[in-house]
Amino acid sequence: MNKKYGIGTGILAGVLLLACTLTCCKSGGSKGPKEGATVEVPGSNTAVYEDIKKAEKIFNALPSPLESAMLIKSAGAKFDQSLLNPVANSGNYVTNRSMALNLGIYTCDLSFASLYEQTQLIIDYMNSAKKMADGLGILKTIDQPTIDRLEENINNSEVIMEIVSETFMNSSSYLQDNGQEAIAAIVLVGGWFEGLYISTQLVDLKEFNGNKLVGRIIDQKLSIDILLNLLNKNKGNPAVDEIIGQVNRLKTVFDKISITTSPVRPEYDKTTNTTVLKSEIKTDMSPAVFKELATIVAEIRSTFVK
Amino acid sequence: MRIYRIIPVLALLIIATTVNAEAQCKAFAKKICLPELGSYTHDGNYHAAVLVEGEEAELYKTFYSDMDYRVAICGEEKLPNIEFRILDANKNVLYSNKDANYAKTWDFKLQSSQQLKLVIKVNSFNKQGETPASGCVSIMFGFKVKK
Numbered sequence: 001m002n003k004k005y006g007i008g009t010g011i012l013a014g015v016l017l018l019a020c021t022l023t024c025c026k027s028g029g030s031k032g033p034k035e036g037a038t039v040e041v042p043g044s045n046t047a048v049y050e051d052i053k054k055a056e057k058i059f060n061a062l063p064s065p066l067e068s069a070m071l072i073k074s075a076g077a078k079f080d081q082s083l084l085n086p087v088a089n090s091g092n093y094v095t096n097r098s099m100a101l102n103l104g105i106y107t108c109d110l111s112f113a114s115l116y117e118q119t120q121l122i123i124d125y126m127n128s129a130k131k132m133a134d135g136l137g138i139l140k141t142i143d144q145p146t147i148d149r150l151e152e153n154i155n156n157s158e159v160i161m162e163i164v165s166e167t168f169m170n171s172s173s174y175l176q177d178n179g180q181e182a183i184a185a186i187v188l189v190g191g192w193f194e195g196l197y198i199s200t201q202l203v204d205l206k207e208f209n210g211n212k213l214v215g216r217i218i219d220q221k222l223s224i225d226i227l228l229n230l231l232n233k234n235k236g237n238p239a240v241d242e243i244i245g246q247v248n249r250l251k252t253v254f255d256k257i258s259i260t261t262s263p264v265r266p267e268y269d270k271t272t273n274t275t276v277l278k279s280e281i282k283t284d285m286s287p288a289v290f291k292e293l294a295t296i297v298a299e300i301r302s303t304f305v306k
Numbered sequence: 307m308r309i310y311r312i313i314p315v316l317a318l319l320i321i322a323t324t325v326n327a328e329a330q331c332k333a334f335a336k337k338i339c340l341p342e343l344g345s346y347t348h349d350g351n352y353h354a355a356v357l358v359e360g361e362e363a364e365l366y367k368t369f370y371s372d373m374d375y376r377v378a379i380c381g382e383e384k385l386p387n388i389e390f391r392i393l394d395a396n397k398n399v400l401y402s403n404k405d406a407n408y409a410k411t412w413d414f415k416l417q418s419s420q421q422l423k424l425v426i427k428v429n430s431f432n433k434q435g436e437t438p439a440s441g442c443v444s445i446m447f448g449f450k451v452k453k
Binding site: 057058059060061062063064065066067070071073074075161162164165166168169172173176177188216219220222223226229261263264266272273274275276277278279280281 | 331332335336347348349350351352353354355357361363364365366367368370371372373374394395396398400401412413414415416417418419420421445447449451
């Protein structure tokens with residue numbers, strides 16, 4: 001009896017451990033021990049709080065496709081349809097990796113088209129994004145009522161942005177809640193690369209100095225480590241490993257750009273109820289480094305959309 | 307033999323409870339936290355997790371000088387106050403909602419683009435002998451182009 005009980009207990013522990021492993025990976029952020037983490041330990045719950053210490057979560061937040069598109073527009077760039085990934089390509093993507101990358105890419109293109117009020121393109125790119133989401137098994141994220149709502153409000157840019165934001169959040173949350181963190185990360189990478197690709201292609205080298213869009217491209221250096229951390233959390237997945245190699249190549253070029261920031265001074269503005277984070281920034285990117293960056297971004301992006 | 311009947315039931319129960327908690331977390335984020343962004347456009351990113359009292363989470367994000375931002379951090383009612391701090395790259399605290407009566411939102415803009423770190427901590431009820439409270443915590447960002 002004792003032996004049977006022992007085996008049963010072992011199986012029970014094993015199954016429970018497996019169940020915990022499966023479920024504990026679905027909390028949106030990544031988890032891992034952290035040095036120097038402080039957690040209050042109230043009385044008899046010490047053991048529970050020891051486990052909590054190990055379960056700390058870290059979120060690596062890349063700019064969303066909508067934010068990337070907004071940054072391009074706010075820099076005064078013009079719309080150029082030829083830079084978008086043609087919707088006709090959507091039939092080429094059959095692997096999870098290519099569908100995830102192009103869900104991010106098409107969502108960025110959709111955001112770009114929305115901000116420039118390209119009505120027909122908005123519907124076309126929403127359908128392409130839907131095709132990628134459907135292929136990834138993301139159910140009901142972009143359903144027919146969403147498409148209908150989009151068509152009904154095609155001239156209302158605020159509602160369009162709301163729909164784009166909502167559908168992107170639904171995709172991300174579905175993937176995270178279903179243990180597909182790696183796919184969720186790849187979607188974000190696709191969107192980020194597309195924003196960077198469009199930006200680099202829109203820069204006119206004759207107006208390089210003082211170009212606001214060049215400033216936005218330099219700012220992306222601040223996100224490259226966030227991007228790598230996001231991917232490294234999913235290391236071991238072959239699709240992710242390949243992208244890590246590509247991002248590392250890009251990082252070597254970003255490393256040639258210098259950014260120096262003075263200490264940040266928060267100043268509260270009572271009239272607007274807003275805090276202004278004041279600091280001065282000095283950046284340096286030569287046209288040669290920019291060309292190198294633009295070339296490598298285009299090269300990597302071409303592997304994503306082929 | 308009873309143990310063999312209990313094993314799959316327990317395993318399923320754990321999986322079902324957690325998956326359900328995550329689904330509820332998404333609904334909480336959309337229904338409760340999203341409206342906190344008010345007139346700001348939600349960036350579309352989803353950051354939410356089930357946290358237990360005393361637990362901390364961190365978020366790293368680049369913010370741009372062309373935008374006005376609102377961050378909204380919301381916790382379910384069953385949780386104690388959620389404290390959040392915003393730190394710069396040198397770990398200087400730029401804002402703490404503890405100084406603003408644990409406000410759920412903070413509006414800010416930047417003179418120059420910066421990578422900032424958010425540290426979120428679920429406070430503790432300090433009730434000895436009781437199971438610590440757990441619930442969904444959601445982090446959302448809204449933006450507007452600076453006028």
